[in-house]
Amino acid sequence: MFSLLRRGPGRLTPQQAHQQTGDGKAVLLDVRETPEWNAGHAPAALHLPLSRLVTGASLPGATQGKPVITICRSGHRSRQAAELLAGRGVEATDVTGGMTAWARAGLPVTGGQDGSGGVIA
Secondary structure, eight states: OOGGGOOOSOEEOHHHHHHHHHTTSSEEEEOSOHHHHHHOBOTTOEEOOHHHHTTTOOOOGGGTTSOEEEEOSSSHHHHHHHHHHHHTTOOEEEETTHHHHHHHTTOOOBBSTTSBOOOOO
């Protein structure tokens, strides 16, 4: 089979992800590295870098029994994380455009030195 025809985990827009995590239906998992997380992240997100996920790190306890929505800066690492988690039997999707699209959509970002948050380009 061609890899282009393989269907992986679904993708959500930032608005869809915000709604589902805000409703408590799913958990937002930020898979960026710590400096990126510290610069700014979605307020309700949990943090677990992709570099730790690929080495077998366990998901935070708050993800148990809930779908996981992964997010990174642009959508590439979060896509990898969603595929990795789906391979582990976790119901996982990712956010198209990542935190860059999240911030552009005017959704909340927290963190950084002044607390207002930003996304490292």
